[in-house]
Amino acid sequence: MELLGIWVAALLTLGIFSFLYKDNPVYKICESIFIGVSAGYWAIANFFDALHKKFWIGVFPTDGSDPDYFLWFGALLGVLMLMRLSSKIGWIARWPLAFIVGATAGLYMMLYFVSNAMNQVSSTMRDVIVVNSDTQLIIWGETVGSILIVIGVVSGLVYFFFSKEHKGIFGRTARVGIWFLMITFGAHFGYTVMSRMSLLIGRIDFLFRDWLHLLK
Amino acid sequence: MKVKMLLAVFLLLAICSNSYAQDTTAEGDTTAISVDSLRLPAPPGNLSGRDKPNDHGHAIILDWELSPDDGGGSNSVLRYDIYKWVPQLMLDINLVRDSIIIIQKIIRKTTDGIEEGSQADSMLKVFSKFSKDELFDIRNRLTDHIKAENEGLAEASKSYPENGAWLFIDKKPSGTKTFDHIGSKEFKSKGFVPDYADLYYRVDAVTITGAKASSEIFGPIQSSGQWYNTYRTPVVFSVFLFTILTVFYVMRAKQGADLYVRPLGGIEAVDDAIGRATEMGRPILYVLGLGSAADIATIASFTILGRVAKKVAEYQTELLVPTYDPIVMTVAQEVVKSAYLDAGRPDAYKEDTVHFVTQSQFAYVAAVNGIMLRELPATNVYMGKFFAESLILAETGALAGSIQISGTDEIAQIPFFIVACDYTLIGEELYAASAYLGKDPVLLGSLKAQDYAKAAIIILAVIGVIVAQFDFGHYYVDLFEVVN
Known part of the structure; x- marks a missing residue:
């Protein structure tokens, strides 16, 4: 059975890789299997995880704990969502959508305010000139780092200021900001490409080791 | 027993x-x-x-x-x-x-x-x-x-x-x-x-x-719980100020004040891209990403989708919106349907314009890649929350010869869009784009409030740097330390 699994996985891997040449019938078959299996898997997983484990067990607990009556509210929203199947009362489905979007956006607001505003400001507030307390000499590495952080934060924020055209000093500061952004993106790019390479190596390792047994 | x-x-x-x-x-x-x-x-x-x-x-x-x-x-x-x-x-x-x-x-x-x-x-x-x-x-x-x-x-x-x-x-x-x-x-x-x-x-x-x-x-x-976390008072205070600022600018926008928003390259290109698709007789592919309907990037993307759908309806071009999340699909269907209605072409709206694919990340990518190569859309628009699939999508779109416009607030994915797309909205530009396109007073007002909040952050940070450097008192710096 395990051998069969390895063969199926290997053939599907090669089928997906065939896309590198061009779109072809083998890729289409693999793509359809992938989509079909995943859609079926997630349908069942959501049914058991959300509907059974979270809702049913929650409102009718089997371990003696108190029923969570709030879950009925979620169930009601779910039923309202299904109203969209009817052409006459389909508008009702907008209510649960409005609730989900509004409630989550409200919750995220505080989260983002703390992480994107407060923490950003507090991390920027640092000694720009860092001095060794024993020798009273400037530590140049940390000083340059601190100065870059302050300049990067200020110029980056100026770039994302939309109420004023990027001209004059404002425009030049925004240009410094975009330089900082691009250098950061470059670093991210290199880092992520390396991690993708490791994924590719993992797949090739599977083909050569587990399937073909060419590697020991 | x-x-x-x-x-x-x-x-x-x-x-x-x-x-x-x-x-x-x-x-x-x-x-x-x-x-x-x-x-x-x-x-x-x-x-x-x-x-x-x-x-x-x-x-x-x-x-x-x-x-x-x-x-x-x-x-x-x-x-x-x-x-x-x-x-x-x-x-x-x-x-x-x-x-x-x-x-x-x-x-x-x-x-x-x-x-x-x-x-x-x-x-x-x-x-x-x-x-x-x-x-x-x-x-x-x-x-x-x-x-x-x-x-x-x-x-x-x-x-x-x-x-x-x-x-x-x-x-x-x-x-x-x-x-x-x-x-x-x-x-x-x-x-x-x-x-x-x-x-x-x-x-x-x-x-x-x-x-x-x-x-x-x-x-x-005895131990007891508290309803209010006093450590977070500065956060409440800041949110309160920001809310006042937002309400003020929303009211100004509603009163008809001219609130300037600088042009954004990627958004200016959307209209041209739709025109190109119409001329070529090919569809437009709009990808909302993997975010949920409550993610800010997805919400911003809905506004842009509304604008794109309205133009598409006017030009009578085909629109394809494959979705990853069932709730996102439902909202997107409502958005597109409303856009067709606004354009005066409700009859042209097709239910399967916005369709669900799967909730598996790479299976979704495989499906969207297939659409790109078989339907050959003239324009691909990627707006929303993207993860490891961003480069795979953008690279396939580039191979298919489509004009590509992207926007996401996922910092790790922006580099891939920059290298593979013709136009990219970086981070907050995506939110600004939705306000810029929609011209909705609420969105414009909140964008203005955000801008002035950013100006306040710059000033507060610079004051903080001076305070920290000259040791004028750590109480100011501590104000911004959020203790969980």
């Missing part, structure tokens, strides 16, 4: 209860150890405690002065053992909790963590004789038992020092002067600490020989 079963369980609990209580008392009895010790260390001094502030309750902070023999003196203290006095009722409840854990293990067919010959092992042997249904029944009855008994804990804790024992909680290395006793709020958990019940603590200084000296006993103290 049920009577027999319960009798067996409670007989077992009664037997174990005695040995358990003896074990616990022995662990906490310092006199037994001190007899064998050559010399006792000096005890920790001035043990005090307080309810942990700004929390959900069930936690106490303890402070003490180091033993004079900690780091000096003749008996160097190795560690501090922290004990809590618990009424016998709590010990009984803990035993029932242990039983439930054993029952769960039998149900799950595992014996991990149970040593042969231990008390848990003997419990395991007794419970193993019951069928699965009987075990479920016992477990439920024991849970009910704990729930009922917990209500008597506050009353039982008043019997101190009678009818109870010292329970070891934790140990801390020498040099430690404080300990946060964070209990569980779940009554089913063994670490449960009841709120509004009298709690008593003591700290023992322990030497390398095992000699112990106890501090004065501290108590009673």
